[in-house]
Amino acid sequence: MYKKVVSKGCLDFCYMKVRLDFEEGTHAHIDIVAFKQIILEAAQSMFGLALSCSLIDVLIYEKSSRTAVLRIPNINLSKIWSALSLYSNMNGLSCAFRILQISPHLMALSGNSRLMSLEVVEH
Template structure:
């Protein structure tokens, strides 16, 4: 279990039968990591893909660099936006660097020149819900 937990500790030496709480922090690695990525095609190339084709491209990129062993690992497309070919991928934390490098080196999608752009990486899915770089604040004058 990751995060902070509070464990009851029974102290018999300080006061008789008093319960105090001790904070225990576990900073172990999480099982999964999340990548927000986008597939950009070369200008002038008219290519449209769906979620299944996007996942197939990701698996082919991983397989071409690391073989069948890594392409059989868990890679899930949690959300796909066909408007800009962006997706949120869930991968095993131990394979993060390998998948990221496979996406970076991929340059061809069905004969069309393309490039994967990794936009955000986080061990927590909630962290991908907002990007401070794209955030606009409205100033309200009273």
């Protein structure tokens, strides 16, 4: 027997693709543990310990570009977004988080229509 399940309303998690940029000339090599620590520090500095203890998971991390995909509870999305947007100093180095993509579905972060190029095939 086939049963169709339709979910209405908000999903539990949202996915955010972010990149940590530094000033030109600054070469900071950050591993995944340090990257997550910076995110927690940004959340704690803006909203205190309560938010920094929430579930923020780093699902994918590219060390060379300092780009990551985060899984964040939907209830905390706007707070984490604002904390990352306003974070500007890591151990005396000027830096900024760039929010690249946000989606309630992880699969949506697999491509970026802004970077897509289409080729015309003539017969």
